[in-house]
Amino acid sequence: MMNNNVSIINYDKCYGCELCSSICPYESISMVSDMEGFIRPHINFDKCINCGACLKHCPVENIDKIQLSTHNQRIFALSLSNTNSLKKSSSGGASYAIMRAAMKLGYIVYGVSYDEDYRGCHYQRAENISELDALRGTKYIQSRKNGVYKDIQKCLQEEKQIVFIGLPCEVAAVKLFLNNNYDNIICNIIIAEK
Numbered sequence: 486m487m488n489n490n491v492s493i494i495n496y497d498k499c500y501g502c503e504l505c506s507s508i509c510p511y512e513s514i515s516m517v518s519d520m521e522g523f524i525r526p527h528i529n530f531d532k533c534i535n536c537g538a539c540l541k542h543c544p545v546e547n548i549d550k551i552q553l554s555t556h557n558q559r560i561f562a563l564s565l566s567n568t569n570s571l572k573k574s575s576s577g578g579a580s581y582a583i584m585r586a587a588m589k590l591g592y593i594v595y596g597v598s599y600d601e602d603y604r605g606c607h608y609q610r611a612e613n614i615s616e617l618d619a620l621r622g623t624k625y626i627q628s629r630k631n632g633v634y635k636d637i638q639k640c641l642q643e644e645k646q647i648v649f650i651g652l653p654c655e656v657a658a659v660k661l662f663l664n665n666n667y668d669n670i671i672c673n674i675i676i677a678e679k
Contacts, residue, residue, distance in 0.1 A: 505540075
């Protein structure tokens with residue numbers, strides 16, 4: 486029996502951002518773990534009509550479409566100074582500090598939380614300070630998106646302010662999904678905390 490599931494792009498280029506599966510109007514793309522545990526897209530050609538939406542939005546294929554504005558761009562290195570708070574965070578606690586400060590200004594925060602079994606991570610929305618604890622202490626690695634792109638878009642359409650913290654490929658995916666159309670979102674790229 487022929488397998489109708491194949492990868493969209495070469496594995497060595499794919500970051501597993503899950504944008505293709507979120508954008509597919511026919512739900513023909515599923516995310517599957519490879520032998521090393523990385524999530525990769527697979528197309529079910531029984532559902533696919535070859536519309537190309539997946540490739541039109543892929544961050545790897547469309548890096549030139551991502552708005553890489555340097556307007557008001559600043560780079561900071563930071564670490565929490567409160568020792569007790571620092572012990573509850575990963576690395577220097579930069580993500581937590583950014584999320585907490587943004588939330589005090591009324592932002593909704595999207596960050597990474599460990600799964601219950603600690604075998605993976607997923608994006609999660611936090612709307613109050615107590616919900617930030619679930620986003621604390623995690624490392625920014627390939628994480629399941631669980632509808633985060635559409636949820637962010639809905640909040641932005643409701644004119645809510647958003648902070649999204651993620652890896653560069655995930656920030657690129659958010660920008661491509663939103664088509665760079667919103668001013669009420671701040672995307673913070675966490676490359677490494679030291």
